Amino acid sequence: MIYLLLLLSQSDIQNIKYIGNREYIPNLVETINKAQHTIYIVMYSAGYYPTHPEGPDRKVYGAMFDAVKRGVKVKVILDASDWNPNNTRKNEITANYLKEGGVEVYWDPPEITTHSKIVIVDTLLCIVGSTNWTYYAFAHNNESSLLIESRTLAERLTQFFTDLLRVSTEELPINLGKAQ
Numbered sequence: 001m002i003y004l005l006l007l008l009s010q011s012d013i014q015n016i017k018y019i020g021n022r023e024y025i026p027n028l029v030e031t032i033n034k035a036q037h038t039i040y041i042v043m044y045s046a047g048y049y050p051t052h053p054e055g056p057d058r059k060v061y062g063a064m065f066d067a068v069k070r071g072v073k074v075k076v077i078l079d080a081s082d083w084n085p086n087n088t089r090k091n092e093i094t095a096n097y098l099k100e101g102g103v104e105v106y107w108d109p110p111e112i113t114t115h116s117k118i119v120i121v122d123t124l125l126c127i128v129g130s131t132n133w134t135y136y137a138f139a140h141n142n143e144s145s146l147l148i149e150s151r152t153l154a155e156r157l158t159q160f161f162t163d164l165l166r167v168s169t170e171e172l173p174i175n176l177g178k179a180q
Contacts, residue, residue, distance in 0.1 A: 014149040024131050025056050025138055027147050031125050032063040039067055040120040040161045041076040044113075045087050046133040048094040056138035057094075065101035075104045077161065077168050082110040085176050090134075092172055106168035117145070120161060123154045 019027040032039060049055045068074050076098060078091040088110075095105040108114040119127040129145025131137050 012150055012152050015147075016149070017147040018144070019127070019129075019147050020144045021142060022139075024129075024143060024145055025059055028119065028127060029059050029063045031119065031121055031127060031147060032060070032067055034125065035067050035070075035072045035074075035121045037072060037122050038120075039064065039072055039074045039122075040118075040158060041074075042114060042116040042118040042161060042164060043076065043091075043133050044079045044115045044117060045090060045137075046076075046078060046094040047090050047135055048097040049135060050097075052135075055135065057133065057135065060133065061098065061101065064098070064103055068102035073104075074102070075106065075161075075165070077106045077108055077114065077164055079114045080107040080110045080173055081113060082174050083113075088172070088174065089176055092176070094133075095172075104170075106165060106170055107172050108164060108168050110174045114164065116160075118157055118161070120154050120157050123158055124151055125149055126154050126157055128157070 017027070046057075048057055048061070052058075064074050076095075078095055079087065080091070081088045095107075098105050117129060117131055117133075119125075126148045127145055128148070129143065131141075131143040131145045137143055
C-alpha cells in the first residue's frame with residue numbers, strides 16, 4: 001500500500017475515486033463498459049454462482065462478455081493455490097464460465113499466492129483494492145478500492161500483469177482431485 005501511495009504521488013492522476021462496499025460493482029461495470037481495447041484483470045478469488053443468475057457476479061461477467069463482443073481483448077489471471085484448494089476450485093468454476101464468454105483465462109504459478117485484486121482498462125483506468133470477486137465481497141464485506149485514471153499507474157500495473165502472465169499457464173497447473 002505504501003508503494004502504491006508513493007507511486008500515486010509521482011504520477012499523472014487525472015481522477016481518483018473511492019469505491020467501497022456496494023459502490024464497487026456499479027463502478028467496475030461502468031469502467032468495463034468504457035473499454036475500447038484491453039481489459040487486464042488479476043484476481044485472487046473469483047466466484048461464479050450458477051444457481052443465482054441474478055447475482056452480483058453476473059453483472060460483472062456480463063459486462064466482460066459484452067466487451068469481448070465489442071472486440072476488446074479481455075485477459076484474466078487467477079490464483080492457482082497448492083495450499084488453498086477450495087479457492088482454486090472456485091476460481092476453476094469461474095474460469096470455465098469466463099472462457100465460454102470468450103475471456104482469456106490464465107493461472108498463476110501454484111507455489112506463489114497472487115493476492116492482488118487489479119483491473120486495468122485501456123492502459124488508463126485502474127481499480128485496485130481489497131475486493132475479491134466473490135458473493136460476500138460484493139454483497140456483505142467491508143471492502144475498500146480505488147478507481148484511478150492515470151496512464152503512469154496503468155502502465156506500471158500493466159507491466160505487473162505482463163510479468164505475471166509470462167509465468168502463468170492457460171491450463172490449471174495443479175490437480176485438485178475431488179472436492180473435499
